[in-house]
Amino acid sequence: MSLTDRLFGNAESIYWPVFVVATLAAIVASQATITATFSIIKQALAHGCFPRVKVVHTSKKFLGQIYIPDINWILMILCIAVTAGFRNQSQIGNAYGTAVVIVMLVTTFLMTLIMLLVWRCHWVLVLLFTVLSLVVECTYFSAVLFKVDQGGWVPLVIAAAFFIIMYAWHYGTVKRYEFEMHSKVSMAWILGLGPSLGLVRVPGIGLVYTELASGVPHIFSHFITNLPAVHSVVVFVCVKYLPVYTVPEDERFLVKRIGPKSFHMFRCVARYGYKDLHKRDEEFERKLFDNLFLFVRLENMMEGCSDSDEYSLYGQQTQNSAGFLLRNNGNLTTGSSNFTCSTVDSIIRVESPIQGNNNTVTSSGRESSQAEVDEMEFLNCCRDAGVVHILGNTVVRARRDSRFYKKIAIDYIYAFLRKMCRENSVIFNIPHESLLNVGQIFYV
Incomplete structure (x- = not known):
């Protein structure tokens, strides 16, 4: 038996065990990613930085165990789009590596803030932790920079899209609330x-x-x-x-x-x-x-x-x-x-x-x-x-003399998100036969 036949036979014998282990690892990683995404979206909702979506709490004892159907569908669509679009495991690996390294950098910066503001550690200890962490992470980051054009651009585009959505929604929501307060x-x-x-x-x-x-x-x-x-x-x-x-x-x-x-x-x-x-x-x-x-x-x-x-x-x-x-x-x-x-x-x-x-x-x-x-x-x-439910519907618009990016953020992005998110009548379970919407326009 030749060396090639032996190698092929060994590959066949370990293929299915490796396939099973890889599948289980992918399931664990996907569940961790989904859970983390749900938690982030829930925190963004609490701070008014994300459009209103349905949040299902699956546990009576723990607050963090939640399920968001809309985000789950978005994750499924993005997963299928990335897999079908690349058709190359090396590019998918580059995209994954870029996302992981950026998460490591963000975690280090947040940990530094926690040590300074919450734990109130000595500045020497904080500096030592930050320098040692950044030395390792910046090394990885410099490596993934050469892979941006080979699939690493995907997490950057997704992050930019969500940043625009969150910023536009938060800006419009804050302006509308300030108008109602004043x-x-x-x-x-x-x-x-x-x-x-x-x-x-x-x-x-x-x-x-x-x-x-x-x-x-x-x-x-x-x-x-x-x-x-x-x-x-x-x-x-x-x-x-x-x-x-x-x-x-x-x-x-x-x-x-x-x-x-x-x-x-x-x-x-x-x-x-x-x-x-x-x-x-x-x-x-x-x-x-x-x-x-x-x-x-x-x-x-x-x-x-x-x-x-x-x-x-x-x-x-x-x-x-x-x-x-x-x-x-x-x-x-x-x-x-x-x-x-x-x-x-x-x-x-x-x-x-x-x-x-x-x-x-x-x-x-x-x-x-x-x-x-x-x-x-x-x-x-x-x-x-008779009882009538009266809901206020304040529409935020950009002034005519506003800059173009402000008009795009308010008149298009924020307006589109308002139409797509859950309405207050749905959240409050108000029947349409006793609902009265009172609208007004507010220019920012």
Whole structure:
């Protein structure tokens, strides 16, 4: 048997074991790449640097275990495109080597920042670590520079494309949020409109969704300026997603009144954990109105307190561990002898107006009770008349005198990403039959 036959026979005998090991290694590497990509996209979403995509949390115990279907499809398309486009393992290896070396360099620079800013290591230790790491990594980097035209350009092009997307989205999002923050409606302007806000108050409840947790958004003034009527009850809803697994039901909604009672305007901040699902609008409305009615009862109870009782009601109500308010068949009872009313600035302990064997009912108490009944009936009538979900749609445009790259980033890239990303109506599960979009254009 010749030497060639022997070598060929040995190659045949080790082909399948090597093939199996290589396949398993590719599976492990692909899973690591996919998981890292999902984590990076999730962090970019948290910082407002990436368009809104669907994030599925696959674990009840760990926050980092996520799955993003859109990114998974993009990775599959890029993988097929690179494999079918090169058809050469050496060029694919050059592309992979370039990506790995760049990741090593970025990791070293980030590690240097962590040692300086977080760990606060001595500058000599930081310098020694940085120099030793860069000596090795720059050697590899100088080698891959000669392979850029032989397949190494692929990760650079992909990175540049994602950088442009993230920069354009972040710039447009920041400008839109700054516009909403700086154009908030002042309370003096609201009070100057009068009890009916200077408009016809039609029966029903309007839920105005906004990203602002304080103040009246500019979209509301834009709405009432261009339309001759507004709902009898207006609730500004702000949905916030917190980095926790779940938010307890009794702590999910924070309610506050805006302006005097005659305005019938409220603010509601709904807080969700990363595993909490925003249910259909019927479930959301039911919980929102339950907390709104609870707030009205609590407010009237505190107004009915005697002058000796100290209380403060500028923020939202909270419940203690025993539960201070229970509702049985529409009647208000107390589960403990005191309750707490919390605000942004302070928490003040309030003595319950229902204590001991005090059978005396003051005139102020009767008036507050009657006011509570009247407002509850008014809210129920408005709820029966219909609920409308009002979403603001602020469109960002570049000014005519802007530079060409700014026009491309805002009018084309950011506008395209806004159309492609998930809409707020889909995120909030709002049915189209009760949805009202109020748009306005903002020039940057």
